[in-house]
Structure formats: C-alpha cells, structure tokens
Amino acid sequence: MQIATAKHDGKTVLSLKEERLDAHNSSDLRDQILKLLENGDTQLIVDLAGVRFIDSSGLGALLSGYKNASLRSGSFVLAGLQPRVQSMFELTRLHRVFDIYPSVEGALNKA
Amino acid sequence: MCEEGCCIHLDIVVPNQTRYLGLIGNIAEQLARVLDGYSGDRDALAYHLNLVLTEAMVNAIEHCPENQPRKTVRVCIYIADKELNIHVHDQGQGFDLDAVPAPDFDDPCERGRGIFLIRTLMDTVAYRKTDNGNVLEMYKKLE
Numbered sequence: 727m728q729i730a731t732a733k734h735d736g737k738t739v740l741s742l743k744e745e746r747l748d749a750h751n752s753s754d755l756r757d758q759i760l761k762l763l764e765n766g767d768t769q770l771i772v773d774l775a776g777v778r779f780i781d782s783s784g785l786g787a788l789l790s791g792y793k794n795a796s797l798r799s800g801s802f803v804l805a806g807l808q809p810r811v812q813s814m815f816e817l818t819r820l821h822r823v824f825d826i827y828p829s830v831e832g833a834l835n836k837a
Numbered sequence: 838m839c840e841e842g843c844c845i846h847l848d849i850v851v852p853n854q855t856r857y858l859g860l861i862g863n864i865a866e867q868l869a870r871v872l873d874g875y876s877g878d879r880d881a882l883a884y885h886l887n888l889v890l891t892e893a894m895v896n897a898i899e900h901c902p903e904n905q906p907r908k909t910v911r912v913c914i915y916i917a918d919k920e921l922n923i924h925v926h927d928q929g930q931g932f933d934l935d936a937v938p939a940p941d942f943d944d945p946c947e948r949g950r951g952i953f954l955i956r957t958l959m960d961t962v963a964y965r966k967t968d969n970g971n972v973l974e975m976y977k978k979l980e
Contacts, residue, residue: 746862749895750855779862779884781891782950790947810884817957818950819942 727754731762734834738762741773741830747784755784759791768800771833775806780814792824801825805833844917845872853898853908853927861894861912862887868914875979882979885958890923892951893973897927900971916979923959923975931971934964 728743740759744751762770772788774780788804795802803825807815815821827833849864851857869875869883890912897910911926937952956962961976 746859748855748858748862748891749898750858779887779891781858781888781895782948782954783895785950786947789945793947810880813884814888814954817954818940818945820945822942823945 727751727758729755729758737769737771737834738767739771739773739830739834741775742777745776745778746780747774747777747787748779748781749783752781752783752787756787756790759787760794763791763794763798763800768795768798770795770800770802771830772802772804773806773830774804774811775808775829777811778808780811782818785814785818785820789820789823803827803833803836805830844915846916847912847914849912849914850909851912853901853910855895855898857910858891858894862891865890865914868916872916872979877980886921886923889955889958889975890925892955893923893925893975896951896973897925897929900932901927901929919979921977921979925973925975926967926970927973928970931964931966934962934973 730741730743732739742755747755759770770791772791792802805827806829807826815824815826827836845868847864849861851861865886866883869879869886875882894910894912901908908928913924915922934952938949940946940950940953955975959975959977963974965972
C-alpha cells in the first residue's frame with residue numbers, strides 16, 4: 727500500500743496512492759493508520775481522491791481507523807471521495823459514521 | 838443486451854490469493870463496457886460487477902481452511918438473453934449462506950459486509966456444495 731503522509735497544522739493527511747482499496751491491501755492500510763495513532767498522530771485526514779475502487783475490506787480498514795482514533799479522542803475524517811466510492815459508503819450506511827469532505831482543503835479548514 | 842444468438846462465456850481459474858483480485862475485477866469491468874445494447878448505467882454496472890466478483894473471490898479465499906498457493910478459485914461468467922450468471926467456485930469447507938447476518942447499521946463492525954453487498958447488487962444469490970468444493974451462484978437480470 728503506497729501512502730504519502732504530510733502534516734498541516736498538527737493534522738496528518740494520508741494520501742492513498744492506489745486505485746484499488748481491497749482485501750489485498752486493506753490490512754496494510756489498517757496497520758499504517760494504527761501505527762500513526764500509536765505514534766501520537768491522532769488528527770487524521772484520509773485523502774481518497776486517487777482511489778477508484780473500494781470493497782468491504784477497504785471500508786472495514788477505514789472503520790478500524792475511525793474507531794481507533796475515537797478511542798484516543800482523536801479525529802478521523804475522509805476527503806476527496808470519487809462518486810462510485812462515495813456510493814459504497816451510502817450503500818453500507820457508513821456515510822453516517824464518517825465526516826466526509828469534498829477535498830483535503832475542506833477537511834483542513836473545518837471548524 | 839446481446840443480439841439474438843449472442844452470448845459471452847468466460848471461465849477463469851486463478852490461485853486463491855488476493856493479489857489476483859484486481860485482475861478479476863478489471864475483467865468484470867471490461868465485460869460491462871462491451872455488452873451490446875445495455876441501456877442502464879454502464880459505469881455503475883462495471884463497478885458493481887467488479888465489486889461482487891471481488892467480494893465473492895475474497896469469500897472463497899477466506900473460507901479455504903488451508904490457504905495454500907496451489908489452491909485455486911474458478912470464476913465462470915455467462916451472459917445470454919439479458920441474463921448474467923456468475924459462479925465462483927472454491928475448494929474450501931464452505932459456509933452457511935443463510936446464517937450470514939445482515940450488517941448492523943447502527944453499530945457497524947469492521948467486517949461482515951461482503952455478502953450484504955453481493956445480495957444488494959445481485960437479484961439472486963445461492964451457495965451450494967459441489968463434487969470439488971463449493972460454488973457461490975449469483976444471478977442478475979440485465980435491462
């Protein structure tokens with residue numbers, strides 16, 4: 727799983743550099759998110775703009791990140807979802823769980 | 838969807854490893870793009886076929902007790918007369934499809950959405966034993 731990370735005002739942006747987020751690479755994403763949280767990076771923004779396809783394993787990895795961030799009183803938000811990816815969150819009702827922003831800029835500027 | 842007498846039949850065997858998910862998913866997407874006369878949302882169909890095949894293949898891999906490279910997953914796709922049939926064969930011990938619960942939307946878990954997605958996107962889903970393992974059968978009417 728290729729992930730670029732960058733820090734902005736105490737928030738960490740994870741940009742996924744994979745077209746597919748599926749059972750082949752989702753456990754890697756889950757581990758990398760957990761590692762960041764354990765290192766004290768608890769304000770996470772996951773940039774999914776480059777992800778064209780997500781399956782149930784990918785959704786599960788993101789939900790794991792959200793739950794682990796919540797346990798640490800952190801934040802875990804998503805940004806840049808392509809329409810088909812967004813539709814998977816709606817189909818599984820997970821759009822009610824996550825804060826989802828159109829872009830990383832929007833997520834960084836949230837109140 | 839097909840002209841009279843036209844049908845598509847794909848029979849693919851790959852090792853039961855997640856590295857082949859993208860290959861199978863891409864084949865499914867390309868299939869949706871070459872269907873003659875399909876009047877629905879072709880991009881949505883491409884994604885949905887990619888998804889159900891990805892989920893079915895993951896299911897086959899996960900239910901195989903010995904995750905050995907020599908084990909295989911066989912994917913058969915048959916399209917004719919506006920009907921899509923997908924069979925995903927596995928060599929595992931199988932599971933009870935009827936015992937798979939729907940996800941709890943109010944208290945979401947990290948796992949347990951694969952069969953839900955397949956059931957949501959396909960018209961009929963069945964799982965049965967075969968001589969050499971099991972097969973997940975998925976059917977969808979294409980309009």
